[in-house]
Amino acid sequence: MTSWAIEDAGVVRLPDGRLIRGTGARRPRGQAPPPEFAVYLLGRDPRVADWPYCWVRWPDFRLPGSTEDAVAALREAHARAVSERVEIACGGGVGRTGTALAVLAVLSGVPAAAAVEWVRANYHPRAVETRRQRAWIATAASSLT
Numbered sequence: 591m592t593s594w595a596i597e598d599a600g601v602v603r604l605p606d607g608r609l610i611r612g613t614g615a616r617r618p619r620g621q622a623p624p625p626e627f628a629v630y631l632l633g634r635d636p637r638v639a640d641w642p643y644c645w646v647r648w649p650d651f652r653l654p655g656s657t658e659d660a661v662a663a664l665r666e667a668h669a670r671a672v673s674e675r676v677e678i679a680c681g682g683g684v685g686r687t688g689t690a691l692a693v694l695a696v697l698s699g700v701p702a703a704a705a706v707e708w709v710r711a712n713y714h715p716r717a718v719e720t721r722r723q724r725a726w727i728a729t730a731a732s733s734l735t
Contacts, residue, residue: 591675591710592626592664592674592675593609593673593674593675594609594610594611594661594675596609596622598611598622598623598712599613599622600613600622600683601613601711602691602712602713603712604668604694604697604698605666605695605698605699605700605704605708606647606699608672608676608693608698609620609671609675609723610667610671610673610676610677610678610691610694611615611625611675611676611677611678611691612677612678612679612683612687612688612713612714612734613677613678613679613683613690613698614650614670614679614680614681614683614684615630615632615679615681615683615693616679616681616682617682617683623626623642623675624640624675624715625643625674625675625676625677625722626641626642626670626674626675626676627641627642627643627644627666627667627670627674627675627676627677627678628641628642628643628644628678628679629634629643629644629645629646629666629667629676629677629678629679629690629695630643630644630646630666630679630680630723631646631648631654631660631678631679631680631687631689631690632646632647632648632649632679632681633647633648633649633653643661644666646657646659646663646664647723647725648660648680648686650680650681650685650686651685651720651735652718652722653658653692653723653726654726657726658731658732658733660690660693660730661693661730661734663667663735664690664694664697664730665697665734667694668694668697668698678690678691683714684714684716684717684719684722685716685717685718685719686708686723687713687714687717687722688713688717688718688719688723689713689717689718690701691709691713691717691727692706692709692718692727693701693705693727693730693731693734695709695733696727696730696731696734697724702727702728702731702732704726706727707716713718726731
C-alpha cells in the first residue's frame with residue numbers, strides 16, 4: 591500500500607481517512623512523488639505517459655462536459671485512494687480541482703451543503719471558484735446515490 595505523506599503539497603485527508611493530492615497541471619511537481627493514478631480536469635487530454643489517468647473534459651471556469659463522466663472518474667479516484675497515490679489536477683489547481691475535491695468529500699461523508707466550506711477549510715481558501723461550480727456539486731452529489 592502506498593499513499594501520500596500528509597505534509598506533501600496539496601494533500602488532503604478526506605473524512606474517511608483517504609489521502610488525495612490536489613494540484614495544478616501547470617505547476618512544477620517539485621519534490622512530490624508521482625501519482626499512481628490521476629484525474630485531469632482539463633479542456634484537452636493531457637496525454638500523460640508516466641502513470642494511469644482519467645481525463646474529464648472540463649474547460650476552465652466551467653462545468654464538466656459530462657456529469658456522468660466526471661462522477662465516474664471521481665468514484666474511481668476515491669476507490670483507488672484506499673491503496674494508491676491519487677492526484678486530482680486542473681490547470682491552476684483551485685477551481686475545478688476544488689470542485690472535484692468537494693465531491694470526493696461528499697463521497698467521504700460530508701453533506702453536499704457543507705462541501706464547499708469543507709474543501710476551502712481543508713484544501714484551498716478559494717477552491718470552487720464559480721457559482722455554477724458550487725451548484726454543480728449538488729448535482730453531482732445527487733448522482734452519487
